[in-house]
Amino acid sequence: MANYNLEKQHAKGKLHAIERINALCDKDSFYEIYEGARHTCTSFGMDKKDIPYDGVITGFGKINGKKVAIYAQDFTVQGGSLGKVHGQKIAELISKAIESRCPVIGINDSGGARIQEGVDALCGYGDLFYQNVRASGAVPQISIIAGPCAGGAVYSPGITDFIFAVDKISQMFITGPKVVKSVMFMDISAEDLGGASIHSQKSGVAHFRCQSENDCYEKVRKLLDYIPHYYGEEILSQKFKFDERKKEKHIAEILPERSTQGYDMKEVINCVTDDDSFFEIMPEFAQNAVVGFAKVEGKSVGIIGNNPAGLGGILDCDSSDKIARFVRYCDSYNIPLLTFVDVPGFI
The missing domain is CATH 3.90.226.10 (2-enoyl-CoA Hydratase; Chain A, domain 1)
Known part of the structure; x- marks a missing residue:
C-alpha cells in the first residue's frame, strides 16, 4: 500500500489522486495495476529518487456497476510530470480498456513532460497519444482536468471525447503565463489563459464546467448512464416517466x-x-x-x-x-x- 501525501493536496483545496478515484468509483471497486512501476532515468540525480508508482495511479473499477479503466496523475509526486514509464502505464491501461471494452477516464493533474528524462518523456507521450487514437470510436474516453495542466498534459485530453473542468482548479494551456509574458510581453493570469470558464464559454474545449470536484465526479457518473461503454453495445431501455x-x-x-x-x-x-x-x-x-x-x-x-x-x-x-x-x-x-x-x- 503506497504512502499517499493527502495533506499536500488538501492544502491546495484539492483531493488527492486516490481520493478522486474513490469518489468516482463504486465503493471498494477500484483495483490498482502497475503499482510497483518505477522510472529508469539516471540523469540529473534521478537515480537517487524513488518516485512511487511513477506519479500516476492506474487500474480498473466500477461505476454504476459497470467496469471502467481509470488513471489519476498525482501532483504530489514529481508534480505529476510524465516520464517514459508514466506514459507507458497510461498507454497500457488504455490498451487493456480497448480489449476489455470499457470506457477510459483520465484524471489529469500534471505539469507536463518530466524535463529530467528529456526525449524519453516525449516517447511516453507518443505511446499515450497512439493509444488515444486506437481507442477513438472503440471505447469512450473521458478527461477530467483536476489541476494546472500544460504542454503535453493537455494534448491527450484535447483528443478525447469529453472534457470536464472544475472552477478554480482546472487550467489548460499549451504553455503557461510566464512563457506568454516572455514571448508576447503580455501579463495574463493562469485562470484567464486557461481556466474552466475560458474553455467552457469561449474556446469550447471543455464540455462541462463543474462547481467542485465532487460535482464533477457525479456528472461523469451521470454521463456514463447515457452512452454505450463500447462500440456495438446496445443500451437497454430503462424505466421512464412521460406525462x-x-x-x-x-x-x-x-x-x-x-x-x-x-x-x-x-x-x-x-x-x-x-x-x-x-x-x-x-x-x-x-x-x-x-x-x-x-x-x-x-x-x-x-x-x-x-x-x-x-x-x-x-x-x-x-x-x-x-x-x-x-x-x-x-x-x-x-x-x-x-x-x-x-x-x-x-x-
Whole structure:
C-alpha cells in the first residue's frame, strides 16, 4: 500500500489522486495495476529518487456497476510530470480498456513532460497519444482536468471525447503565463489563459464546467448512464416517466404565435423526451445551438437543436462546430439522433 501525501493536496483545496478515484468509483471497486512501476532515468540525480508508482495511479473499477479503466496523475509526486514509464502505464491501461471494452477516464493533474528524462518523456507521450487514437470510436474516453495542466498534459485530453473542468482548479494551456509574458510581453493570469470558464464559454474545449470536484465526479457518473461503454453495445431501455397530456399542453404554451419571437428550445426538448432526462453537453458554448443526451421511452438518444433564445438560433462557426462534433460522436457509437430545427439562416 503506497504512502499517499493527502495533506499536500488538501492544502491546495484539492483531493488527492486516490481520493478522486474513490469518489468516482463504486465503493471498494477500484483495483490498482502497475503499482510497483518505477522510472529508469539516471540523469540529473534521478537515480537517487524513488518516485512511487511513477506519479500516476492506474487500474480498473466500477461505476454504476459497470467496469471502467481509470488513471489519476498525482501532483504530489514529481508534480505529476510524465516520464517514459508514466506514459507507458497510461498507454497500457488504455490498451487493456480497448480489449476489455470499457470506457477510459483520465484524471489529469500534471505539469507536463518530466524535463529530467528529456526525449524519453516525449516517447511516453507518443505511446499515450497512439493509444488515444486506437481507442477513438472503440471505447469512450473521458478527461477530467483536476489541476494546472500544460504542454503535453493537455494534448491527450484535447483528443478525447469529453472534457470536464472544475472552477478554480482546472487550467489548460499549451504553455503557461510566464512563457506568454516572455514571448508576447503580455501579463495574463493562469485562470484567464486557461481556466474552466475560458474553455467552457469561449474556446469550447471543455464540455462541462463543474462547481467542485465532487460535482464533477457525479456528472461523469451521470454521463456514463447515457452512452454505450463500447462500440456495438446496445443500451437497454430503462424505466421512464412521460406525462403526455401535460407535455402536450406545455409545448403549445412555449411556441410563440409569431415566428419573429424567441423561445428556449430546451423547454421544447423537455416536452418531447422522458421526464427530467435531458443532459446537456457544452451548455455555455455557442448557446444558439443545443446538444446533449436524453431518454425516449427509456433509451438514450442524441439531441441536436437550434435555440432561438440565443442569437435567434442562427448558425455560425461555433454552433456548427459544436453540432458537428456531437454528431460525429453519436455516429461513432450508433446513438440515434433527434433534431429540433428552427433556424433563420447562416452568419
